[in-house]
Amino acid sequence: MSIGAGELNAPHVTASVIIVNYHAYPELTACLESLARQTLSSIEIILVDHDSDADAATAVSRRFPAVHLVPIATNPGFAAGINRGAALARGAYLWLLNPDAVAEPDACRTLIDWMDAHLDVAVAGSLVRDRDGSIQGSARRFPGFTTSIAGRASWLTRFFPGNPLSRMNVLTRPGVTAPVDVDWVSGASMMVRRDAFVAVSGMDEGFFLYWEDADLCFRLKRAGWRTVYCPLASVTHLCGRSSRSSPASIVAFHRSAYRYFTKHAGAALRLARPLVYAGLTLRMRALLLLNDRTASDGPRP
Known part of the structure; x- marks a missing residue:
């Protein structure tokens, strides 16, 4: 399927892919090409382009004319961009995807099929790999006092990932191959039930960058919804670690x-x-x- 031919703007939309871009144009191409290969065709792509570069945005539109490009002159932050995209979305599901994420062909269908079978789940996060194939700590417990010393980016987790504190905080490991309930998942690849997202008023735009995904999952849990890490679906996050x-x-x-x-x-x-x-x-x-x-x-x- 060619994303440039317009198939992704199907009359019936199951999922709205929302991408918030901030100058990640080189990686964005790989992301959009991976979406063209999705086995689920009833998707739309909404690209919210912060601090938009006119020439680069025009090039994206020419190469991927089916993408709904929303150029924004300023950079109001990731949460604000997600909310802007969600307000335009037509799908029953919102797939929040980073512009530097490359999705496996069945990723979107797998997440939606699993959520369709589990109606009390508001959020499903895919397995997220780094470019070298290692698994990112994309599913975690809500932060507490141990997060500072055993969180995903901590020295303890980087050098001794198997220690009990890190295993308590970071819930993604090679041995986890089936869906499992978690506190929160990364917004790098997060499938959200749209009615649940709307019910809690979407993302908190007071978060400019980081922790808005944990905040969303916390509010959804408080509203009675589940969040699940679903390693049956996979994406590769090309630049997440270095950024x-x-x-x-x-x-x-x-x-x-x-x-x-x-x-x-x-x-x-x-x-x-x-x-x-x-x-x-x-x-x-x-x-x-x-x-x-x-x-x-x-x-x-």
């Missing part, structure tokens, strides 16, 4: 982490807000310093 190292991403990550804490911590834990703020600020500054030193060193001969 976290930019200074802007580091700042956004920690700001969003603090927002998540202030929203969802219980009354007793909220008393610790000054300590949490201080801890996140120190961690952010340490990572920025490390990032700056690494950049200053440059490539070694």
